[in-house]
Amino acid sequence: MSLLDTINKNNLPKHLAIIMDGNGRWAKQKGLLRAFGHESGTKSVRTTVETCARLGIENLTLYAFSTENWNRPKLEVDILMKLLISSLKNELKTLQDNNIQLNSIGNLDLLPKSAQKELQEVITKTKSNTRMVLTLALSYGSREEIVNAVKNISDKVKNNIISIDSIDESIINQHLYTQNLPEVDLLIRTSGEHRISNFLLWQIAYAELYFTEVLWPDFKEEDLYEAIISYQKRERRFGKTSEQIK
Numbered sequence: 001m002s003l004l005d006t007i008n009k010n011n012l013p014k015h016l017a018i019i020m021d022g023n024g025r026w027a028k029q030k031g032l033l034r035a036f037g038h039e040s041g042t043k044s045v046r047t048t049v050e051t052c053a054r055l056g057i058e059n060l061t062l063y064a065f066s067t068e069n070w071n072r073p074k075l076e077v078d079i080l081m082k083l084l085i086s087s088l089k090n091e092l093k094t095l096q097d098n099n100i101q102l103n104s105i106g107n108l109d110l111l112p113k114s115a116q117k118e119l120q121e122v123i124t125k126t127k128s129n130t131r132m133v134l135t136l137a138l139s140y141g142s143r144e145e146i147v148n149a150v151k152n153i154s155d156k157v158k159n160n161i162i163s164i165d166s167i168d169e170s171i172i173n174q175h176l177y178t179q180n181l182p183e184v185d186l187l188i189r190t191s192g193e194h195r196i197s198n199f200l201l202w203q204i205a206y207a208e209l210y211f212t213e214v215l216w217p218d219f220k221e222e223d224l225y226e227a228i229i230s231y232q233k234r235e236r237r238f239g240k241t242s243e244q245i246k
């Protein structure tokens, strides 16, 4: 029996989030410049997106560029932005053919204008697609997202649009970039690092975490299947006892 056959299609994560890490180390191991690692990483993005759609995962969120990534050398930032633009151009057809809607979260105003334009175009063209929502976290930082939400909620309190007493978890959810997404069920990080790196801190409160040594450019269908199989073996108790779940 193949790995794919062992996946229970009725117990898939509704929202899978991935910290794609290890492009730089992959390139270094091969004696290549980091840019080649990122370029190779885009191939894993494509495979993962197609595999998730085929499996029936409804929401996939990829950490493509963090607020902290702006501090990398300008040359590397420029390469990542160029790869983003070319991927958006090249993958529109794949998104349409697979009925996938593109979405993005983060402080998008900081992206180069050309990237903003390309992103907006693909988001608009795919907005009626229904099979899966692919969210790219770009110039994204969870702390910034939370600060932003607090400011917007405070503003509404100040202008008597909402009362302090009405603030609850649902109000906070509605003010995050992820307002239209369910909370994360499974978070994968590649490359052997065991960190969250300011990604979806609020949204992963009850996510299952899966860490693999595989570097992102080497992450293939089988690696995704293994992560999902591990997820399906876990008992998600959400604070309850095992007996209560059964």
Ligand code: FPP
Pocket (backbone or CB within 6 Å): 020, 021, 022, 023, 024, 025, 026, 038, 039, 041, 042, 045, 062, 063, 064, 065, 069, 080, 083, 084, 087, 088, 136, 191, 216
């Ligand atoms: C982490 O590897 C990866 C990134 C900072 C960017 C992820 C980008 C891609 C996969 C390519 C472009 C993406 C899209 C959506 C078109 P790293 O550079 O931190 O690796 P290292 O830790 O080994 O140095």
